[in-house]
Amino acid sequence: MTKTKTPTVYGDDLPITSFQIKEIRKNANFQEDIKEEWVQWVTGDVARTSLTKPIPLTQAQAVRIIKAQTGTEPQEDNWGLFDKDNRQHLTLLAYMRTAQWTTPNGKHGEVADIDRLSDWLKSDKSPVRKPLKKMQPWEVSKIIEAFKGIVKSKYK
Known part of the structure; x- marks a missing residue:
């Protein structure tokens, strides 16, 4: 009998996936202090530094970090964006x-x-x-x- 890997379940409120963990660490150049700052930024909690412990980040938080790291985060936080046709x-x-x-x-x-x-x-x-x-x-x-x-x- 062949053993199959359980498929990853996706959802904003579900725990961070192993792919997301690897991606965040890679984008932080595998520097622990940089990764810890990203965790603190996304959680708003300076005491939190781990992606998985004591409570894992959510997939939505992981996506936000990855988008910010790669410069693809939507600019919705910038309230000054304007419509050039207005x-x-x-x-x-x-x-x-x-x-x-x-x-x-x-x-x-x-x-x-x-x-x-x-x-x-x-x-x-x-x-x-x-x-x-x-x-x-x-x-x-x-x-x-x-x-x-x-x-x-x-x-x-």
Whole structure:
């Protein structure tokens, strides 16, 4: 009788698979301290450093680490992502440049600092706390008005 390997069962809440463990370790160049930082990052717990003990990471957490390691993580955590075809979004970008919320860019010289916008949208200073792409037009108008105030205070 031939012995067959039990198939891996997949599901976001199920324990990390051996393939995921190998992939995370490989992406961390088999450096234990780097792997431990990834575990701490995904769990939000500085006390956790192991992929499997005492409680294994979930497959969803493992996927998040792998995507972040390989640069394929969706940019949903960046609330500043904008729609280039939306006039309000382009107006906001213009105000950001006027307020000097810019960052150097190799191809375009200087561009609006989308990461700074994202952090600001997540902060208490923002009148609407949600990703720019998920805002209604009247909510984007509030953000634009806030930026008019930022520009005004910058050039008093």
